[in-house]
Amino acid sequence: xxxxxxxxxxxxxxxxxxxxxxxxxxxxxxxxxxxxxxxxxxxxxxxxxxxxxxxxxxxxxxxxxxxxxxxxxxxxxxxxxxxxxxxxxxxxxxxxxxxxxxxxxxxxxxxxxxxxxxxxxxxxxxxxxxxxxxxxxxxxxxxxxxxxxxxxxxxxxxxxxxxxxxxxxxxxxxxxxxxxxxxxxxxxxxxxxxxxxxxxxxxxxxxxxxxxxxxxxxxxxxxxxxxxxxxxxxxxxxxxxxxxxxxxxxxxxxxxxxxxxxxxxxxxxxxxxxxxx
Amino acid sequence: xxxxxxxxxxxxxxxxxxxxxxxxxxxxxxxxxxxxxxxxxxxxxxxxxxxxxxxxxxxxxxxxxxxxxxxxxxxxxxxxxxxxxxxxxxxxxxxxxxxxxxxxxxxxxxxxxxxxxxxxxxxxxxxxxxxxxxxxxxxxxxxxxxxxxxxxxxxxxxxxxxxxxxxxxxxxxxxxxxxxxxxxxxxxxxxxxxxxxxxxxxxxxxxxxxxxxxxxxxxxxxxxxxxxxxxxxxxxxxxxxxxxxxxxxxxxxxxxxxxxxxxxxxxxxxxxxxxxxxxxxxxxxxxxxxxxxxxxxxxxxxxxxxxxxxxxxxxxxxxxxxxxxxxxxxxxxxxxxxxxxxxxxxxxxxxxxxxxxxxxxxxxxxxxxxxxxxxxxxxxxxxxxxxxxxxxxxxxxxxxxxxxxxxxxxxxxxxxxxxxxxxxxxxxxxxxxxxxxxxxxxxxxxxxxxxxxxxxxxxxxxxxxxxxxxxxxxxxxxxxxxxxxxxxxxxxxxxxxxxxxxxxxxxxxx
Numbered sequence: 001x002x003x004x005x006x007x008x009x010x011x012x013x014x015x016x017x018x019x020x021x022x023x024x025x026x027x028x029x030x031x032x033x034x035x036x037x038x039x040x041x042x043x044x045x046x047x048x049x050x051x052x053x054x055x056x057x058x059x060x061x062x063x064x065x066x067x068x069x070x071x072x073x074x075x076x077x078x079x080x081x082x083x084x085x086x087x088x089x090x091x092x093x094x095x096x097x098x099x100x101x102x103x104x105x106x107x108x109x110x111x112x113x114x115x116x117x118x119x120x121x122x123x124x125x126x127x128x129x130x131x132x133x134x135x136x137x138x139x140x141x142x143x144x145x146x147x148x149x150x151x152x153x154x155x156x157x158x159x160x161x162x163x164x165x166x167x168x169x170x171x172x173x174x175x176x177x178x179x180x181x182x183x184x185x186x187x188x189x190x191x192x193x194x195x196x197x198x199x200x201x202x203x204x205x206x207x208x209x210x211x212x213x214x215x216x217x218x219x220x221x222x223x224x225x226x227x228x229x230x231x232x233x234x235x236x237x238x239x240x241x242x243x244x245x246x247x248x249x250x251x252x253x254x255x256x257x258x259x260x261x262x263x264x265x266x267x268x269x270x271x272x273x274x275x276x277x
Numbered sequence: 278x279x280x281x282x283x284x285x286x287x288x289x290x291x292x293x294x295x296x297x298x299x300x301x302x303x304x305x306x307x308x309x310x311x312x313x314x315x316x317x318x319x320x321x322x323x324x325x326x327x328x329x330x331x332x333x334x335x336x337x338x339x340x341x342x343x344x345x346x347x348x349x350x351x352x353x354x355x356x357x358x359x360x361x362x363x364x365x366x367x368x369x370x371x372x373x374x375x376x377x378x379x380x381x382x383x384x385x386x387x388x389x390x391x392x393x394x395x396x397x398x399x400x401x402x403x404x405x406x407x408x409x410x411x412x413x414x415x416x417x418x419x420x421x422x423x424x425x426x427x428x429x430x431x432x433x434x435x436x437x438x439x440x441x442x443x444x445x446x447x448x449x450x451x452x453x454x455x456x457x458x459x460x461x462x463x464x465x466x467x468x469x470x471x472x473x474x475x476x477x478x479x480x481x482x483x484x485x486x487x488x489x490x491x492x493x494x495x496x497x498x499x500x501x502x503x504x505x506x507x508x509x510x511x512x513x514x515x516x517x518x519x520x521x522x523x524x525x526x527x528x529x530x531x532x533x534x535x536x537x538x539x540x541x542x543x544x545x546x547x548x549x550x551x552x553x554x555x556x557x558x559x560x561x562x563x564x565x566x567x568x569x570x571x572x573x574x575x576x577x578x579x580x581x582x583x584x585x586x587x588x589x590x591x592x593x594x595x596x597x598x599x600x601x602x603x604x605x606x607x608x609x610x611x612x613x614x615x616x617x618x619x620x621x622x623x624x625x626x627x628x629x630x631x632x633x634x635x636x637x638x639x640x641x642x643x644x645x646x647x648x649x650x651x652x653x654x655x656x657x658x659x660x661x662x663x664x665x666x667x668x669x670x671x672x673x674x675x676x677x678x679x680x681x682x683x684x685x686x687x688x689x690x691x692x693x694x695x696x697x698x699x700x701x702x703x704x705x706x707x708x709x710x711x712x713x714x715x716x717x718x719x720x721x722x723x724x725x726x727x728x729x730x731x732x733x734x735x736x737x738x739x740x741x742x743x744x745x746x747x748x749x750x751x752x753x754x755x756x757x758x759x760x761x762x763x764x765x766x767x768x769x770x771x772x773x774x775x776x777x778x779x780x781x782x783x784x785x786x787x
Contacts, residue, residue: 122516126522
């Protein structure tokens, strides 16, 4: 069976939209007892995590640690084996408009016949609703978002003619145009040149200044202390999380990266095998 | 006119004759009516569109079909034309969702459905030729075929392509076997069923055509309404799902539209070829456009033209199947698009390559001239505000610097002279003009910035760096040059930096 699970949107279905209240004190992202398995292989095991509001959070861990899966599970793109995920205290499907998603650049076909502006406009499709055409107001909003990421000059370019860094900025603009409260970004710095990386970091900081929460899957350990206020060290389970200064220590990193299969993860795998066969 | 006769008489001549026939039809469209008057018109009068005798159409008949004066013809041509239009629109999304082969499987899987529906209606005593029943049978089996693919994919380790090949051939074989059974049945006349394989618009009754016309119109409207949603799932399904769009239902809607076009196209295009009407028009349109909306419109027009010519030619010539003509018309458009397409056509691509090569040669020429001046102590040329003439360099010397042929060099010199970058002199020498000096400064500067970057940041040996830089400097964009400038800190802006390597010994062939 497919691992993606599609929930129906309230807004896209024309039903009432429940407005989440970021001021209510509920964590932007609250994960409880989450376990996820692809086929029979567990990817996340018993994850408990509350993201702090208004912070830049780095999600760090080795390849296959379940970083992307964590984000995708929060977005209901991956079926949960158990546990719960809440966004601002509500299930994600009730507060989709509060969450901006920047997927990995490799997930789409950049040869698609579409220009940068049209991609960014997709961030407004839910606001526009079923079967209605894109109006000038939405195109203006998309143009503004492109301006914010420094891509206004490239609005009419077909996306294959953009560099990797420019493509990534287009994806970022698509999330920005939603004007969300929580941003989930899957490796926005991969395949990006140094100048673009600096530009993206500045945008993330601006978002934080505006009171948004930004969670970023990140690969480059060297830049973690510079970029992020908080880190979530992940290797199938949560190794540690908290303010970068306290948590981003050699011991914790060793626990995250050293010895890929810890006793716990071996036990988890055995359990999952036993449970499903 | 002769071409049309040729097309109908000798099937061996295939595509080109049919194209000429199609062109002849266009000519006739604009011709005044009296041209169609012909001596033997009485003899052929009253011939119906359902006639299956192979006879050459008279001018009057051609005129009647083309001007759609006959109600039956009007519906058939209108229906198939609309089918082409809808297929062009739906096919665009099918192509971009990368489901082209799925549609082919679907079309083949309808075959046993048609034959089974025929057998069942015969068994209960009806005539067996009720179009609606046959199409319902086709739909049911088309859907069963799709489910079989899913079943094989999800329960075994077989990959998609294998699952599709199995379902396609098994279902088609099943249908063919059942045709054999029908022919052995006492009431059996499966003649009508065989037209479902290659399609024949002329066998359609006005009622069939009307059903098709309205159904296809509905399909076209549906796909226009869902344009935004379908384009979203085609481009980025994951993002669409995260945004709360119901991907599964949208995919089902797209497949539903494909099923509708396929089933409605069975009688006119045939199950073997209906996938071509879905895929060739958007594939051709892609060569002309980088935007989805334009591509969809062009694809719809291609489909519409294919449908129109397929239906008219088939209506005129008794034994001419519609499907092949539709495919040939679409294929002609495709080949023209592939060669001439402005966005990614072969000619556009070659022209782009040629321009790039010419630009590279021009860069080389200017850089060689500039560096020669530098080496021979004429520092004036490196100062931007100086307007003294630059030294002359002989063509033979330039020829030895690189591995370019004398023809290449002469061409480059000619182009550079036309662009007022160099002046050539009678003694086979050339020199840079003022504009040439400015342009050469820009080029040499980029080259050296890049070389410096390679030496300091990419650890390329100084003796190799000229060659390495050569490959990339011609494509440096404004953004990248600015970055290189910021990296090469301490340099004076807008001046040409000195070469990071000895100019004399290292000018390897590029």
